[in-house]
Amino acid sequence: MIYLTRRATFSASHYYWNEAWTAEKNERVFGRCANRNGHGHNYTLEVTVAGEPDPTTGFVVDLKRLRDAIEREVLEAYDHRHLNLEVPEFARTIPTAENIAIACWKRLEPAIQTVGDARLSRVRVYETPEIFAEYRGEA
């Protein structure tokens, strides 16, 4: 089994806010991330797929098709957008790095099934170079 990772970057804004809480509680729990005007990050997305190299091509997956899937499924929706206001899955789900990783998995898994025989293994989202979250498809 070989694991192959493709990186992509997107820039987006977000804020953390739970509508069920008071403003005071949101500000206490989320700190500056609760600023209602939002703030932005340069995110780095790492998409890891797993599979056996094809005996003819030597590829686990066609990287161009993987790149196209990432651009179509994630970057077109997220890049230079306000995640809370413009991306449907974050209308009621807070776009933390954890939830972005899970959302990217849901967007990418069906698309990667059409790209070849490799299966999606891991999605990692860096919010900054020092902060990241990862989802491996576990319940």
Add this chain to the structure above:
Amino acid sequence: MKAYFGRRYAISASHRLNADALSPDENRAAYGKCNNPHGHGHNYVLEVLVEGAVDAETGMIVNMSALDEAVRDRAIDRFDHANLNLDPLFANRVPTTENLCRAVFELLDGSLQPAKLARVRVEETENNFFDYEGE
């Protein structure tokens, strides 16, 4: 849903690799420049990976401020700008980065609730790093 959260921290520290059980010549052969008598330093990067359920109310596995505080109190304040050889944890263990990695894991394990420590990675330089997952 189970997910993972990772955080990277900087630690600058000095160490000297020298095993008491080995002769000076054997230490020189085993550790090379790392055995120089007065030690040397690194800008270590400590990467802490935790796992847990994503909380439905916060969207988080762990509050990052709480994680930062625990890592700072248990590991960074202890090792940053210190001579690792003088730490009691390394009184009988050579402060290789393997051993530093395991020491940090043991200092942090069990202290990061509600998350669970999944892995500690210590990068000694940009070209070498060590992982410990508690195995």
